[in-house]
Amino acid sequence: MSTAGPGQNKTRGTGFRTRSERRKRAELRKSRSGIEALLTVSAGQTQELETTVETLSVLTRTNTGLQYKKMKLENPPTLASELTSLPVTSWRRFARDLHDGRIERICIPSDVERMKCEAEELKQLVAEGVDALSANSKKERFDEQSWDSLKSSPFYEVLREYRDVLPDDIPAELPQDMGVQHEIDLVPGTKYCVTRQWPLPREQVKAIDDFFESRRKAGQVRESKSPHSAPTFFVKKAQGGRRYREKM
Known part of the structure; x- marks a missing residue:
């Protein structure tokens, strides 16, 4: 048994027509506003729509x-504010x-002119050879470690206070005695460390002895009074790195 009244279907159909009419009216209003905007632009504001x-x-x-x-x-951002206001994604x-x-x-x-200059410099260095490239890289790293480059650092004043710890030129004498003596207290009965590294060839041993003897005469090293100590230095490897060494 149906509970619909005599005019219910008609009302429902009328409701569907009403929604479609509303949609058409909204589209019509949008088209009219678009036409009015185009007419306004054509009246003297065409520069705003230029691509x-x-x-x-x-x-x-x-x-x-x-x-x-x-x-x-088309219409790429040209200002820094426009670039920074672009949407960000995670x-x-x-x-x-x-x-x-x-x-x-x-x-x-990126800066096109800067990239071109850097590319030309890199080509020139490569053309000069790997040695020139390595030398320039070392010079750049050395310049970055200068005192002038550290002026912007918050630790500049502290570094200047202790600038004698790592001087620019290796001194030909021992550093000044700071009045601090480091001592190691050994437990009574402790034996000295006599562990030796692998034996070195005789010519290497002689080269090491001659090196430290020349440093001793120059006043750059002195005899250690520590119960166990060994001169420590680094030997250059064939690949260009350094190997840790101790003279036992």
């Missing part, structure tokens, strides 16, 4: 290596989108 296109050289990774490709961007979502293939390209804004 700027910038062509960039993008370094992309392909199967054959790195290649530069041209990319056109690194988790970025990694997920990159893994899923949603991200096709990654662009890193």
Whole structure:
């Protein structure tokens, strides 16, 4: 048995028509507002809708290596405020989108002129040889460790106070006695450490003895009074590194 009244179906149908009419009216209002906006712009504000296109050289990774490709961007951000106001995504979502293939390209804004200058300098160093590149790298690292480069450090004053600990030039004499003597108290009956390293060739032993004898005559080393001590130094390896050594 139906409980619908005589005019219920008609009212329900009328309701559907009313919603569709509302939707049409909303779309009509949007289209009218869009037309009015276009008319307003055409009256003298066309510059606001002008599209700027910038062509960039993008370094992309392909199967054959790195290649530069041209990319056109419409209305790219040009100010620092525009770049910093771009939407930010979390690194988790970025990694997920990159893994899923949603991200096709990654662009890193950089200074083109600076990159060109650095590339030219690198080419010149490579052309001069590996030795020149290594020498320039060492010079840059040395300059970064100068006193002038440390002026911006909050520890600059403390470092200057103890600048005699690591002088720029190796002194030809022993450091000044600071009045602090380090002693090691051994338990009575303790034997000296007599563990020796593997035996060295005779020519190496002679070279080591001559080295420390020359340092002793120059006043840079003195006889240790510690119960156990050994001269410690580093020997240059063929690969360019250093090997820790003790003269037992």
